[in-house]
Amino acid sequence: MKTFIACLGTETNTFSPIPTGEETFAETMLYHGDATSHEPSLFSGPLHVWRRAAELEQRKVVESLAAFAQPAGVTIRHVYEKFRDEILDDLRAAMPVEVVLINMHGAMVAEGYDDCEGDLLACIREIVGPDVIIGAELDLHCHISTAMMDNANVIVTFKEYPHIDPQERAQELFDICSAAARGSVRPRMATFDLNMINSYRTPMEPMKSFVARMQSLEGHNGVLSVSMSHCFPYGDVADVGAKMLVVTDNDTEQAQQVAQQLGQEIWDLREAIAAPRVTIDEALDLATKAPPGSVVLADVADNAGGGAPSDSTFVLQRLIETNTTSVLSGLYWDPVAVRFCLEAGEGSTLQLRIGGKCGPTSGTPVDLEVTVRGTLRNGTQSFGPSTNLTGDIVWVQSSNGIDLVLNATRTQVFNPDVFTQLGIDLGTYRIIVVKSTQHFYAGFEPIAAAIYYVSGPGTLTSDYGSIPFTKRTQPYWPKVEDPGHMQS
Numbered sequence: 001m002k003t004f005i006a007c008l009g010t011e012t013n014t015f016s017p018i019p020t021g022e023e024t025f026a027e028t029m030l031y032h033g034d035a036t037s038h039e040p041s042l043f044s045g046p047l048h049v050w051r052r053a054a055e056l057e058q059r060k061v062v063e064s065l066a067a068f069a070q071p072a073g074v075t076i077r078h079v080y081e082k083f084r085d086e087i088l089d090d091l092r093a094a095m096p097v098e099v100v101l102i103n104m105h106g107a108m109v110a111e112g113y114d115d116c117e118g119d120l121l122a123c124i125r126e127i128v129g130p131d132v133i134i135g136a137e138l139d140l141h142c143h144i145s146t147a148m149m150d151n152a153n154v155i156v157t158f159k160e161y162p163h164i165d166p167q168e169r170a171q172e173l174f175d176i177c178s179a180a181a182r183g184s185v186r187p188r189m190a191t192f193d194l195n196m197i198n199s200y201r202t203p204m205e206p207m208k209s210f211v212a213r214m215q216s217l218e219g220h221n222g223v224l225s226v227s228m229s230h231c232f233p234y235g236d237v238a239d240v241g242a243k244m245l246v247v248t249d250n251d252t253e254q255a256q257q258v259a260q261q262l263g264q265e266i267w268d269l270r271e272a273i274a275a276p277r278v279t280i281d282e283a284l285d286l287a288t289k290a291p292p293g294s295v296v297l298a299d300v301a302d303n304a305g306g307g308a309p310s311d312s313t314f315v316l317q318r319l320i321e322t323n324t325t326s327v328l329s330g331l332y333w334d335p336v337a338v339r340f341c342l343e344a345g346e347g348s349t350l351q352l353r354i355g356g357k358c359g360p361t362s363g364t365p366v367d368l369e370v371t372v373r374g375t376l377r378n379g380t381q382s383f384g385p386s387t388n389l390t391g392d393i394v395w396v397q398s399s400n401g402i403d404l405v406l407n408a409t410r411t412q413v414f415n416p417d418v419f420t421q422l423g424i425d426l427g428t429y430r431i432i433v434v435k436s437t438q439h440f441y442a443g444f445e446p447i448a449a450a451i452y453y454v455s456g457p458g459t460l461t462s463d464y465g466s467i468p469f470t471k472r473t474q475p476y477w478p479k480v481e482d483p484g485h486m487q488s
Contacts, residue, residue: 003060098133154173302362393407
């Protein structure tokens with residue numbers, strides 16, 4: 001018995017000015033058949049789970065490509081085709097196989113391919129034929145397409161945002177696919193289109209209880225798995241939009257009914273679960289009124305994890321204009337500024353031009369006199385059980401009471417250790433501004449006096465009704481108050 005495992009993905013912001021090429025994959029994650037011999041990351045973790053689980057069942061494991069890129073703009077066509085074809089060539093060489101397990105994002109777009117995951121699954125199905133079990137794990141910020149549903153036997157998405165459960169979902173997918181390969185279950189899937197595009201935070205009520213309800217249905221009355229695709233709002237593709245996805249044991253009608261029932265429940269909660277946002281000035285005002293301690297402000301419009309540059313200066317400019325002090329802010333993706341600081345060395349003072357380099361959505365550069373307080377080559381940060389790279393990273397202190405952390409490898413803030421590794425004491429700051437949308441939450445919530453989500457200018461608008469889609473034809477909330485009957 002043979003199990004084939006692979007990974008290929010990125011989250012594509014089709015409005016982002018940053019192209020996604022092979023170097024972006026290489027600096028994020030790129031292994032050619034040996035990912036499980038390295039420390040697991042957010043993206044390779046599922047492959048580790050699948051290898052361990054398959055070997056416990058005495059299955060032979062054939063491991064192929066594991067490639068993931070930091071979210072950015074559209075992937076270069078030949079890069080996607082090269083990686084796809086490497087997986088397909090390895091699969092042909094591995095045949096015959098019983099199970100194919102692939103970790104993808106679900107919102108990858110390449111030049112000429114609006115649905116990379118659907119294309120890859122269709123190519124895999126063509127090779128393995130109708131009887132081999134194909135399982136796909138997706139980020140919950142995915143676009144579930146007809147091609148994905150037609151060519152996979154089982155699709156499971158993350159349930160949590162921040163994404164603290166990829167490895168648990170990997171085990172869930174393995175268990176269903178392994179049972180299907182043994183013939184003890186016959187997975188059947190159905191989706192229900194919610195006609196909603198927004199952002200949802202699963203640690204907060206009422207989403208927290210809804211996720212628990214999803215999980216409570218699993219393992220009962222033939223329901224094998226329940227997922228909610230939140231969608232990735234910044235992908236201009238036909239399938240953008242939230243969906244419920246249910247997997248049952250040999251009962252497509254039941255899967256449809258459960259998906260529709262849950263879909264109606266989430267539709268009824270739409271106003272309550274939409275992530276609240278405040279303006280920059282509102283956030284600064286709220287910070288002055290918050291309880292004692294460090295107030296965390298999330299600069300959601302400049303989140304590298306959504307394809308933004310992570311070098312915008314809109315919040316920084318306002319902090320300077322309002323003479324706000326006792327502030328720490330990061331991560332600013334500015335390899336040039338990082339290079340200058342490393343050359344100058346710790347303790348040195350220099351004039352530094354920061355941020356505002358990638359285009360209009362980055363704002364204008366900020367010129368500050370700074371002292372270099374800390375430097376680190378090849379920095380890292382934690383995200384759950386995984387370690388993620390920041391590249392070279394520096395801490396600079398300005399004369400106006402604002403400290404900044406700059407780094408050379410574009411990534412969002414995941415964990416407080418991205419700052420503390422430089423010797424920063426977070427408790428000494430009244431305001432901590434993190435360039436992230438939600439993945440920071442698990443790490444910062446325990447140390448925050450309050451958390452506010454800031455809807456400032458930048459690449460990632462919080463006005464979901466104004467996103468200039470050209471390929472979605474179905475009306476959606478909140479663009480229209482009542483988009484009509486939700487479609488399966």
